Amino acid sequence: MTAVKKTSAPAHKKTSFAVEFKKHPWLYIMLIPGLLYFIIFKYIPMVFLPIAFENYVPFSGMLGSQWVGLKWFEYFFKSSWWRYLSNTLILSVMSIAFTFPAPIILALLLNEMRSLHYKKITQTLLYVPHFISIVIVVSITYVIFGTDGIVYKLTTQLLGHSVDYLGDPKIFRWMIVGQNIWKETGWGTIIFLAALTNVDTQLYEAAMIDGANRAQRLWHITLPAIRSTIVLMLVLRMGSVLDTGYEHLILMANSLNRTVSQTLDVFVYQSGIQNAQYSYASAVGLMKSVVSVVLVVSANKIAHALGEDGLY
Amino acid sequence: MKKYLSLFLALAMVLSMCSFASAETKEEITLNVMLPDFYADAEWKTFEDGNPILKAIYDATGVKLNITWVANSAYTEMTSMTLADKKNMPEVMVIQGPRDAVTINAARAGAFWDLTDYIPQYEYLSQGEDTVYSNIAVDGRIYGIYRARAYARAGIYYRNDIAAKVGITAEPTNVEEFKALCFALAGYSDDTYCINMCKYVAGTIGIASVMFGAPYTYGVDENGKIYPAFEDAHFQEALDFLRELYAKGGIDPDFMTIESGNWDDAERNQNPKAFMRLDCLDNGYRYEEWLEQNLGFSNAYGEAAVSLLTAIPNSEGKIQIWPQNIGASGEIVITKATTEEKLPAVLKFLDWCNSKEGQTLINCGIEGETYWFNSDGARINFPEGEDSNSSKYTTYTNTILHSMNQLGMNVNGDLTPATAKTQLRDEYNANLIDNAQYVIANPCLTLDSETNTLMGTTLSTDVEDAQVQYIAGKIDLAGLQAAYATWHDMGGDMILMEYQAAYDALK
Numbered sequence: 001m002t003a004v005k006k007t008s009a010p011a012h013k014k015t016s017f018a019v020e021f022k023k024h025p026w027l028y029i030m031l032i033p034g035l036l037y038f039i040i041f042k043y044i045p046m047v048f049l050p051i052a053f054e055n056y057v058p059f060s061g062m063l064g065s066q067w068v069g070l071k072w073f074e075y076f077f078k079s080s081w082w083r084y085l086s087n088t089l090i091l092s093v094m095s096i097a098f099t100f101p102a103p104i105i106l107a108l109l110l111n112e113m114r115s116l117h118y119k120k121i122t123q124t125l126l127y128v129p130h131f132i133s134i135v136i137v138v139s140i141t142y143v144i145f146g147t148d149g150i151v152y153k154l155t156t157q158l159l160g161h162s163v164d165y166l167g168d169p170k171i172f173r174w175m176i177v178g179q180n181i182w183k184e185t186g187w188g189t190i191i192f193l194a195a196l197t198n199v200d201t202q203l204y205e206a207a208m209i210d211g212a213n214r215a216q217r218l219w220h221i222t223l224p225a226i227r228s229t230i231v232l233m234l235v236l237r238m239g240s241v242l243d244t245g246y247e248h249l250i251l252m253a254n255s256l257n258r259t260v261s262q263t264l265d266v267f268v269y270q271s272g273i274q275n276a277q278y279s280y281a282s283a284v285g286l287m288k289s290v291v292s293v294v295l296v297v298s299a300n301k302i303a304h305a306l307g308e309d310g311l312y
Numbered sequence: 313m314k315k316y317l318s319l320f321l322a323l324a325m326v327l328s329m330c331s332f333a334s335a336e337t338k339e340e341i342t343l344n345v346m347l348p349d350f351y352a353d354a355e356w357k358t359f360e361d362g363n364p365i366l367k368a369i370y371d372a373t374g375v376k377l378n379i380t381w382v383a384n385s386a387y388t389e390m391t392s393m394t395l396a397d398k399k400n401m402p403e404v405m406v407i408q409g410p411r412d413a414v415t416i417n418a419a420r421a422g423a424f425w426d427l428t429d430y431i432p433q434y435e436y437l438s439q440g441e442d443t444v445y446s447n448i449a450v451d452g453r454i455y456g457i458y459r460a461r462a463y464a465r466a467g468i469y470y471r472n473d474i475a476a477k478v479g480i481t482a483e484p485t486n487v488e489e490f491k492a493l494c495f496a497l498a499g500y501s502d503d504t505y506c507i508n509m510c511k512y513v514a515g516t517i518g519i520a521s522v523m524f525g526a527p528y529t530y531g532v533d534e535n536g537k538i539y540p541a542f543e544d545a546h547f548q549e550a551l552d553f554l555r556e557l558y559a560k561g562g563i564d565p566d567f568m569t570i571e572s573g574n575w576d577d578a579e580r581n582q583n584p585k586a587f588m589r590l591d592c593l594d595n596g597y598r599y600e601e602w603l604e605q606n607l608g609f610s611n612a613y614g615e616a617a618v619s620l621l622t623a624i625p626n627s628e629g630k631i632q633i634w635p636q637n638i639g640a641s642g643e644i645v646i647t648k649a650t651t652e653e654k655l656p657a658v659l660k661f662l663d664w665c666n667s668k669e670g671q672t673l674i675n676c677g678i679e680g681e682t683y684w685f686n687s688d689g690a691r692i693n694f695p696e697g698e699d700s701n702s703s704k705y706t707t708y709t710n711t712i713l714h715s716m717n718q719l720g721m722n723v724n725g726d727l728t729p730a731t732a733k734t735q736l737r738d739e740y741n742a743n744l745i746d747n748a749q750y751v752i753a754n755p756c757l758t759l760d761s762e763t764n765t766l767m768g769t770t771l772s773t774d775v776e777d778a779q780v781q782y783i784a785g786k787i788d789l790a791g792l793q794a795a796y797a798t799w800h801d802m803g804g805d806m807i808l809m810e811y812q813a814a815y816d817a818l819k
Binding site for chain 2: 060078080256258259273
């Protein structure tokens with residue numbers, strides 16, 4: 001019995017992949033671009049990680065550069081690293097608290113729409129901001145929130161004092177979160193709307209007969225049905241807690257709010273690309289990645305503990 | 313190795329002498345060049361597209377230019393990425409920051425040809441100033457040909473017609489009168505400001521503080537100790553002045569969000585919002601010419617609506633001018649993508665670029681296509697009698713000439729045909745000569761500090777941000793001093809120590 005198992009198991013696996021491939025060839029072919037993306041942009045760069053421990057001079061190459069050990073890590077902890085980390089974490093927590101639930105709420109609202117035609121139009125319009133470059137979004141923000149802008153003038157009239165939308169460090173993060181909500185919420189609904197189509201309509205009919213109102217149906221049927229999708233998305237989001245991007249933040253930053261706009265990503269970009277401190281930037285980037293991995297693994301553990309499927 | 317090198321040098325000399333003797337023996341080469349692009353929206357014609365200027369350069373030198381244009385705003389980033397990619401380097405490129413860490417590291421790692429021993433062999437390159445060459449040198453070796461710029465370019469220009477409207481007809485002769493002029497201009501109207509400022513504040517703060525008496529970037533006190541310029545009392549005087557002016561509505565409250573590319577908007581406008589700017593003064597005469605061409609201001613001598621203000625004594629009677637540059641606006645380097653055999657030909661081409669013929673082709677183009685002469689013999693940008701507002705000529709010039717002047721070095725002075733004389737251009741040119749004596753230098757420019765290379769930019773950004781916040785009234789003096797204290801703690805003290813050691817070693 002055991003002997004059979006040992007010999008047949010690998011053989012079985014092999015044939016199964018070939019069989020599977022024959023069954024759904026297009027699925028596997030469609031996988032290729034995604035695989036290539038991860039190999040080229042995520043795995044191949046890992047080969048160059050040693051530059052984080054070197055005084056890397058591009059012209060001398062990775063093998064020719066001087067080995068400095070943990071020098072860059074020490075440098076980072078001697079600098080105002082706490083500012084970069086706390087800016088990153090605060091922005092991420094705000095984004096999870098406000099940006100993350102937004103598409104779920106919007107998807108639920110869309111799901112309740114009666115007119116299919118109207119729903120389709122709304123959905124299409126909601127996707128548009130996603131395709132607008134962040135540079136344009138920031139330019140529009142500057143126009144309407146600057147001292148000549150309509151929002152600025154309106155709030156000055158209403159509140160009786162002016163609000164410095166573009167400069168005040170306290171408002172900066174809300175502007176970023178607001179811009180992200182405006183830009184990405186519509187697009188983010190797609191995955192939740194797809195999950196909502198899987199909800200068994202018989203459940204709704206049964207609930208209606210039992211006298212459940214709209215809110216109760218939403219709470220007891222719709223939300224539990226998409227709960228695993230929400231948890232999955234949340235776990236995935238945890239992996240990018242330290243990813244704030246830099247483009248958006250650099251565009252919105254100025255001398256008044258720079259203290260709150262400098263996140264780890266901005267730091268890596270500024271020291272790596274702008275100041276050409278490749279080793280220093282790699283070291284900080286590496287630290288960031290290690291923390292991210294820890295966060296994903298623990299989020300997944302928590303998901304399992306809560307009885308959800310999690311990521312793996 | 314040395315024997316071969318000297319043999320090679322001798323050979324190169326013989327060869328170059330031969331080529332001087334007979335201009336016909338031109339070596340045909342293709343040269344890959346990377347230059348900053350100031351006209352991203354103009355469609356550039358390549359050699360293959362029949363660009364007449366590239367054709368003329370080819371006819372004169374046998375060099376076929378293959379130019380990679382990189383938007384000026386992204387040039388610094390592109391430089392560091394280009395220098396990271398050994399295999400795809402251009403053979404010749406402009407380096408905008410000769411003292412940036414990227415450049416210094418690349419030079420030390422051997423990315424560029426060391427030109428120190430070659431420069432004396434070339435007719436025009438050897439005419440460059442030694443001090444400027446040493447300002448761009450790395451560890452005493454010269455890796456590029458500098459792009460010459462006058463030292464005394466910085467100053468103040470303002471609209472004297474508006475100043476007259478607020479009751480000030482005489483040009484300020486000292487700092488106190490300058491302040492009075494600013495406050496008067498600030499009060500001109502509720503919708504307008506005095507000083508035109510943008511995100512790039514280093515120029516404005518630098519020009520003001522140096523004029524008020526502060527050193528540039530770093531100072532050396534009477535005991536020979538190096539200290540940062542912002543700790544000078546005169547620097548604080550400049551900040552206090554800007555803060556007061558801001559509070560009185562003399563500066564756009566949003567100045568720190570205005571991109572430097574939009575700096576001109578506030579003044580080059582039908583209804584200008586600001587009447588003064590602290591910048592290089594060639595912008596002053598360009599502004600005056602803009603007013604002539606677009607708003608029909610008079611161009612007669614003595615009637616210019618723009619005044620240039622520079623070299624005025626501070627409260628102690630001392631005159632100082634901010635150095636707009638180090639005598640150069642970057643340099644042109646020959647990378648190791650150029651083979652050793654090709655090097656003399658490339659150097660010969662760069663040398664030719666400094667000749668009268670080369671300078672004219674690169675900066676002005678071809679007579680009758682991109683420039684003309686008027687009846688007084690002055691160079692103009694469109695045929696005499698044509699409508700100066702017609703974009704026909706500028707568009708064509710941009711298509712074939714583009715930002716080719718970025719390849720210009722002019723180490724031997726400007727040899728291009730002279731443009732029309734205007735009051736401001738004359739004043740500007742006279743200033744360059746008369747005021748060169750007042751321009752101060754950064755004592756640490758060529759000194760080495762590892763900490764400064766590593767975190768200098770980050771640290772100075774924080775200090776500059778605090779200064780902007782101080783000007784904008786967001787923090788008080790205590791807040792500003794806290795930012796200075798942070799600068800010291802986070803690495804500033806190390807920088808000062810390293811500079812001090814290097815400075816003392818030199819003495």
